[in-house]
Amino acid sequence: MRLIVLCLLMAGQLALAQSPIEPRQFNSELQETRYRELIKELRCTVCQNEPLESSNAMLAADLRQVVYEMIMDGRSDFEVRQHMRDRYGDFVLYDPPFAGHTMILWLGPLVLLLIGIVAGAVLVKKRRRMLAERRARS
Amino acid sequence: MIRTMLPLLLFVGLLGLLMAGLKNADQKSLIDSPLIGKPVPEFALPALHETGRTLTNGDFTGRPYVLNVWASWCPSCRVEHPLIKRMGREINAPLVGLNWKDEHAKAMTWLGQFGDAWDVHIFDEVGRFGIDLGVYGAPETFLVDHTGTIRHKHIGPVTEESYAGLVEQIRRLEAEAGS
Amino acid sequence: MIGEFGQLTLILALLLAILLSVLPLIGAWKNHARLMATAPSLTIGLFVFVTLAFATLAWGFLQSDFTIKYVASNSNLLLPWYYRISGVWGGHEGSLLLWMLMLAGWMAAVVALSGSLPNVFRARVLAVMGMVAVGFLSFTLLTSNPFDRILPGMPDGNDLNPLLQDPGMIFHPPLLYMGYVGFAVAFAFAIAGLLGGRVERQWVRWAKPWTLAAWSFLTGGIALGSWWAYYELGWGGWWFWDPVENASFMPWLVGAALIHSQAVTEKRGAFPAWTVLLSIAAFSLSLLGTFLVRSGVLTSVHAFASDPQRGLFILGFLGVVVGGSLLLYALRAPRIATGEGFDVVSRESALLFNNIFLVVAAAMVLIGTLYPLIVDFMGWGQVSVGPPYFGSMFLLLMTPIVLLMPVGPMARWQHDEVGRALRPLLMAMAASVVLALVITALLGTWSLRAVTGWVGGLWLMAGTLAFFVRQWRQSRGRLTRGQWGMTLAHFGVGVFVIGVAMVESSTFERDLRFEPGAVVEAAGYEFQLNEVAIVKGPNWWADEARLTVSKNGRELLTMTPQKRHYYRSGQTMSQIALHPGFTRDLYVAMGEPVGNDGAWAMRIHVKPFIRWIWGGAVFMLIGGMVAASDQRYWARQRAEADQADTAGAAGAAA
Numbered sequence A: 001m002r003l004i005v006l007c008l009l010m011a012g013q014l015a016l017a018q019s020p021i022e023p024r025q026f027n028s029e030l031q032e033t034r035y036r037e038l039i040k041e042l043r044c045t046v047c048q049n050e051p052l053e054s055s056n057a058m059l060a061a062d063l064r065q066v067v068y069e070m071i072m073d074g075r076s077d078f079e080v081r082q083h084m085r086d087r088y089g090d091f092v093l094y095d096p097p098f099a100g101h102t103m104i105l106w107l108g109p110l111v112l113l114l115i116g117i118v119a120g121a122v123l124v125k126k127r128r129r130m131l132a133e134r135r136a137r138s
Numbered sequence B: 001m002i003r004t005m006l007p008l009l010l011f012v013g014l015l016g017l018l019m020a021g022l023k024n025a026d027q028k029s030l031i032d033s034p035l036i037g038k039p040v041p042e043f044a045l046p047a048l049h050e051t052g053r054t055l056t057n058g059d060f061t062g063r064p065y066v067l068n069v070w071a072s073w074c075p076s077c078r079v080e081h082p083l084i085k086r087m088g089r090e091i092n093a094p095l096v097g098l099n100w101k102d103e104h105a106k107a108m109t110w111l112g113q114f115g116d117a118w119d120v121h122i123f124d125e126v127g128r129f130g131i132d133l134g135v136y137g138a139p140e141t142f143l144v145d146h147t148g149t150i151r152h153k154h155i156g157p158v159t160e161e162s163y164a165g166l167v168e169q170i171r172r173l174e175a176e177a178g179s
Numbered sequence C: 001m002i003g004e005f006g007q008l009t010l011i012l013a014l015l016l017a018i019l020l021s022v023l024p025l026i027g028a029w030k031n032h033a034r035l036m037a038t039a040p041s042l043t044i045g046l047f048v049f050v051t052l053a054f055a056t057l058a059w060g061f062l063q064s065d066f067t068i069k070y071v072a073s074n075s076n077l078l079l080p081w082y083y084r085i086s087g088v089w090g091g092h093e094g095s096l097l098l099w100m101l102m103l104a105g106w107m108a109a110v111v112a113l114s115g116s117l118p119n120v121f122r123a124r125v126l127a128v129m130g131m132v133a134v135g136f137l138s139f140t141l142l143t144s145n146p147f148d149r150i151l152p153g154m155p156d157g158n159d160l161n162p163l164l165q166d167p168g169m170i171f172h173p174p175l176l177y178m179g180y181v182g183f184a185v186a187f188a189f190a191i192a193g194l195l196g197g198r199v200e201r202q203w204v205r206w207a208k209p210w211t212l213a214a215w216s217f218l219t220g221g222i223a224l225g226s227w228w229a230y231y232e233l234g235w236g237g238w239w240f241w242d243p244v245e246n247a248s249f250m251p252w253l254v255g256a257a258l259i260h261s262q263a264v265t266e267k268r269g270a271f272p273a274w275t276v277l278l279s280i281a282a283f284s285l286s287l288l289g290t291f292l293v294r295s296g297v298l299t300s301v302h303a304f305a306s307d308p309q310r311g312l313f314i315l316g317f318l319g320v321v322v323g324g325s326l327l328l329y330a331l332r333a334p335r336i337a338t339g340e341g342f343d344v345v346s347r348e349s350a351l352l353f354n355n356i357f358l359v360v361a362a363a364m365v366l367i368g369t370l371y372p373l374i375v376d377f378m379g380w381g382q383v384s385v386g387p388p389y390f391g392s393m394f395l396l397l398m399t400p401i402v403l404l405m406p407v408g409p410m411a412r413w414q415h416d417e418v419g420r421a422l423r424p425l426l427m428a429m430a431a432s433v434v435l436a437l438v439i440t441a442l443l444g445t446w447s448l449r450a451v452t453g454w455v456g457g458l459w460l461m462a463g464t465l466a467f468f469v470r471q472w473r474q475s476r477g478r479l480t481r482g483q484w485g486m487t488l489a490h491f492g493v494g495v496f497v498i499g500v501a502m503v504e505s506s507t508f509e510r511d512l513r514f515e516p517g518a519v520v521e522a523a524g525y526e527f528q529l530n531e532v533a534i535v536k537g538p539n540w541w542a543d544e545a546r547l548t549v550s551k552n553g554r555e556l557l558t559m560t561p562q563k564r565h566y567y568r569s570g571q572t573m574s575q576i577a578l579h580p581g582f583t584r585d586l587y588v589a590m591g592e593p594v595g596n597d598g599a600w601a602m603r604i605h606v607k608p609f610i611r612w613i614w615g616g617a618v619f620m621l622i623g624g625m626v627a628a629s630d631q632r633y634w635a636r637q638r639a640e641a642d643q644a645d646t647a648g649a650a651g652a653a654a
Helices: A030-041 A058-072 A076-086 A100-137 B002-023 B075-090 B104-114 B128-132 B160-178 C004-028 C035-064 C067-075 C081-086 C093-114 C117-144 C167-196 C200-233 C243-268 C271-293 C308-335 C347-378 C387-404 C420-442 C450-474 C481-507 C611-628 C631-653
Strands: B044-046 B054-056 B067-068 B095-100 B120-124 B138-143 B150-155 C508-514 C519-522 C524-534 C540-551 C554-559 C562-566 C572-575 C577-578 C584-594 C599-607
Touching: A030 A058, A030 A076, A058 A076, A058 B128, A100 C347, A100 C387, B002 C271, B002 C308, B002 C347, B002 C450, B044 B120, B067 B075, B067 C450, B075 B160, B095 B128, B104 B120, B120 B128, B120 C540, B138 B160, B150 B160, C004 C035, C004 C117, C035 C067, C035 C081, C035 C093, C035 C117, C067 C093, C081 C167, C093 C117, C093 C167, C117 C308, C167 C200, C167 C243, C167 C271, C167 C308, C200 C243, C200 C271, C200 C611, C243 C271, C243 C347, C271 C308, C271 C347, C347 C387, C387 C450, C387 C481, C420 C450, C450 C481, C481 C599, C508 C519, C519 C599, C524 C599, C540 C577, C540 C584, C554 C577, C572 C584
Parallel strands: B067 B095, B095 B120
Antiparallel strands: B044 B054, B067 B138, B138 B150, C508 C599, C519 C524, C524 C540, C540 C554, C540 C562, C562 C572, C577 C584, C584 C599
């Protein structure tokens, strides 16, 4: 499938990732903040690892428009994320869901941290005993 | 001994993972579709050839069909077109074109130039139906069964290698509908 | 001619590297002085030929020799000479040659500066580095030859990617590679140590300055890349946790842990096994980074053109180098001495936990970066892992480190009392909290993130100063360079923390429609657009917007963002107008023209304290370099080596 010549580079899009500037009208600052946060969290499906916020792709512009419309329509952040997930899958979320298949991801480092702390404590205890023994001997 | 072997064992695991990753490297830009097994999203869009006529889901249920996303600005669509033509001749199911994010005039010119292998075209100028389908590039081909449920999504142009498999799936869907 | 000559020098370099990998090792094994003595000369020879190869490629660029495919892909007749030079490392093949040049450079430096190392040890160190050189040179010659020809030559080249035509991009890869490759020295020392089975404290002492220097370079390279992304890419971001960025951050974290582990092993003999493992890990992560960037395994904006075939080669190389080292470790580790005991409250204890947290953080970055691969491999579907994950996890793991950092220097080696170690810090903690509240109130940035960021950063700064003051008093103004370096670096982390917290919590950013003559208010400043004019550059022309920025009615400065259009490639690039400041950056970018009345879509950012992010990194860099230059290492090294040599001579004579 090396010939995956998807028409990703739609008319006018350049390979350079320079952020598109789109003035938008919001009813409140909260809405604007939510919009900014959401387009940072959602992945551009036709880019090499970029969020919607910074992508020049036409599809990204369309998806930003969808996010904007949904926010102005009164939908919640959860609904916006779910809308995108329903269509593009988990791939489109930069914040991976906390589910069975992401257990290792979310819990792994915490488990490692715990193991590390316990191992560290055990080591310190051993060394403390070593020190005490040496003191006792001398 | 285990403790000193642990880093090596972990590394070997990592190596295995990376090797597997390498094998699939060229596949990684393909996004799995969450719509497999789900019904085709609701739509009401004009037909390309008769823009006064509105097409909806209802127009297509009852028999399986192939939904092929294409556009005049898409070079790969030209590449796959001969195979689409061949598919149109070899299967019974209708070939429905979804003209995605295109200009009407340009689309008509394209069809005039390269031929029209499809039975009917849905004109999605704005592209929202495409987004509802999870389309992220052209061409893409969906196989829909007689109940209007999406059963398969093929990303990228239909190729010689993938052609046989697709046709076989279509035939299976047709058989399902028959029974 | 240039192409052929360059290729020849590379082949000769490879031959020398092969000899270097083999002869000195045999010499060390058989205690054959002549064979061991070949190491320095072979290394210098390797250095000469690699430098020649690099110079040849650079010459090809300067002469615009478009019969060389690589030059044709990355240069252009209109390209200014300084970008022709940086074009040498603008693509995959050339960047490998840069890697090789750095490696050869570090190897030559080892030859020059370690004449006092015992011959056996030095022979092994150089041989191990020679093996790495063999890997890279053969990879270059077999899969990524920068001297490949296309005949007949092209009349003109493609341009160097305009994104790379920038001063930041000139220095970013060299600095980064100096760091990555520098860890090869610590790696080679560790392997040589394992091979020889010697007492670790000595070679750790020798390895320390090299590791500090490498880590400092890496700090600089990463900071430069972050700074460059900020002012060049137009979305005001400075870090995206992109796989390539992570590939540089993991060795940095492990390198920091390594430096601290070396400190403990050198002073107290404790954790020798950890020092060896971390030495192997730091360099392995550098190699892993090289793999990730070039193999196409992970999707990244930064990646060089991906080629799974090349990826396979690097993976094999990685397997041999890392697998071999870890195998050697597994076999030889039991021989390594354990070190002395220490108490719960002690510097060893603090550093141990500090390292645990750093390593877990690095592991977290690795897990997050590779997770999409894991999910795909296990057939669990697809997942993307981005800033929301990394940001929150990193914050979680960094918090204990930030809390612990001032404690380490204050605690005595082996045994200390809680009161003695921590009492001076209580004042520092109290001061930090109070100051943080005052500052955030004054700035008007009253959010949890901002306040905790200030508390953390001030705590680090105050805690480090508390150590510095106490040490100054105790030693009557005579601190060692190691202590100076540590103070600067730890202080820098505090500065960095404040920068990050402020930028992430209190940035102002808005896209708006700007007509000439209009005024926009942003975070206390007034931006007025005066006009948009046309200007010309060496290989571009641009629309330039001219803005005046005022505060409280008083005019402060003008800003002139541009929209550049490059002739050869036809590409358009936005040139940001940036006004840096100690407490904030003003940032304006142009979008597209809107409507017919001369209005433009523009973006305005006000980014508080963002300079502190890179400022903190500069402190860390300087601190690392100062510590590396500590004369105690070099003097002691010489003394010990003299001892070892006399012992060795006695042994050989017997």
